[in-house]
Amino acid sequence: MLTLQFIPSHELSSLGEEEKIKKLLACVKSNNIVVLDARLKAEEEASLIKYTMGMINNKFKGIEIATINPSDKTLQGFDKFRVNLASMILGREQGLTVIGPATIIKEIKKDPNKIQLFTKRRK
Amino acid sequence: MAIKIGDFINNLFLNIFGKRKSIKLGLYGPPNSGKSSLANKICEDWLGEPLSSVSQIPHETREIKLKEGVTIKSNGKSLTFNVVDTPGIATKIDYTDFLKFKLNSKVAKKRAKEATKGVIESIKWLDDMDAVVVVLDSTKNPYSQVNLTIIGNLAARKTPVLIVGNKIDLKKANVKKIQSAFPQYNIVGVSALNW
Numbered sequence: 001m002l003t004l005q006f007i008p009s010h011e012l013s014s015l016g017e018e019e020k021i022k023k024l025l026a027c028v029k030s031n032n033i034v035v036l037d038a039r040l041k042a043e044e045e046a047s048l049i050k051y052t053m054g055m056i057n058n059k060f061k062g063i064e065i066a067t068i069n070p071s072d073k074t075l076q077g078f079d080k081f082r083v084n085l086a087s088m089i090l091g092r093e094q095g096l097t098v099i100g101p102a103t104i105i106k107e108i109k110k111d112p113n114k115i116q117l118f119t120k121r122r123k
Numbered sequence: 124m125a126i127k128i129g130d131f132i133n134n135l136f137l138n139i140f141g142k143r144k145s146i147k148l149g150l151y152g153p154p155n156s157g158k159s160s161l162a163n164k165i166c167e168d169w170l171g172e173p174l175s176s177v178s179q180i181p182h183e184t185r186e187i188k189l190k191e192g193v194t195i196k197s198n199g200k201s202l203t204f205n206v207v208d209t210p211g212i213a214t215k216i217d218y219t220d221f222l223k224f225k226l227n228s229k230v231a232k233k234r235a236k237e238a239t240k241g242v243i244e245s246i247k248w249l250d251d252m253d254a255v256v257v258v259l260d261s262t263k264n265p266y267s268q269v270n271l272t273i274i275g276n277l278a279a280r281k282t283p284v285l286i287v288g289n290k291i292d293l294k295k296a297n298v299k300k301i302q303s304a305f306p307q308y309n310i311v312g313v314s315a316l317n318w
Contacts, residue, residue, distance in 0.1 A: 042275030046246050049214055049272065053239040058232075062215025065268045102215035110266045 002033060002104070002119065009038035021048050025055065028063055028101050033117070039067045039095035048099075064105040066115045069095040146204035147251055151277075152258035153269045154181040154211030154238075157289035160315035161258055162188070162208035169193045175208045180224045182238035184210045187248060209248060210241030212269050249276055254283040261288035261312060262295040265304040274305060288312045 005027050012020045021044065027034045040048065045065070052063050098108065098115055109116040150158040159175035166174045174190045177183060188208040195202055218228075218235035226234065255277055259265055277284050286305055288298040292314035302310045 042272060042279045045268070045272040046249065046276050049212065049269075050243050050246050052214060053216070053242045056216055056235070056239045058218070061217040062213070065214055067268065067271070102217065108268070109264065110268070 004035055005032040006035050017044055017047055021051050028099050031101055033100035036097040039069050039097055061102040063099055064102055064108045065099045066108040066110045067095055067097045146253045147207050148204055149207040149252040149255045150258055151209055151255050151273050154213055156258045156260040157315045158258045159184050159208050162206055164315055165206055166190050185237040185241040187244050209245040212242050212245050252282055257284055257286045258289050259301055261290050261298050262293050265301045284308055286310045289315050292317050
């Protein structure tokens, strides 16, 4: 059974970078696929990878992660302005982040507007 | 294509860093994209000797490799810089993947452990780089999160970046896809093995 755990970004907004990453990784290590309604900052993504590497052992093999950022390419003109303004006012990165354990997710394929999760077949 | 990489280094280093004495040029990318092959080509071209060992097995480079004292000269100016070959950045490392390359279990586990430390070192060194060549495998999907994270971190640090699409000698190579993924960057297609 696959479990998707939705984490609203406001739950993380009061946390520092380390706490935020530890919370996300705790969910992933419990074999949940985390869906976050925001993007992590680039520096937070790098820290997430660093913490993940420090946790890898014979059971935990790491993570698969993908993000979609609506302000990247798909929006133009006023729509892009609106997204960026909302991002500035709300103080968070607009978008979507999906993180799952590498023992369950084989691969995440991503195009700019689409995320596909490929899970591992249990033997 | 070698000329274009040379141009990038000449322009950046002589024009932007001309007055500085210690410049670090990092090679970043996912595992097995050809960072070490490219680092070897750069060092062989300017120093006459290679930098790193290369292998078909992912995570061959598990420690930062540094070659100091690479000197370039252009238009009467010269600058000495250091080439930093970094371990490939990954979000997962499974020792069983190495067993497919006929490594025994003990060696595979040791390699995986070293690889995790290598990834951490690569990320730590991001802060120390003056310019970076991001080496991507042009046969692979450029939208991988590792690629986006590396380039996003360099952009956040305002580090000058050149993206190299390596392995253009292979049939599946698609440098245009890399260009469309990162339209704001200069992309150079190369085959580090067939320079």
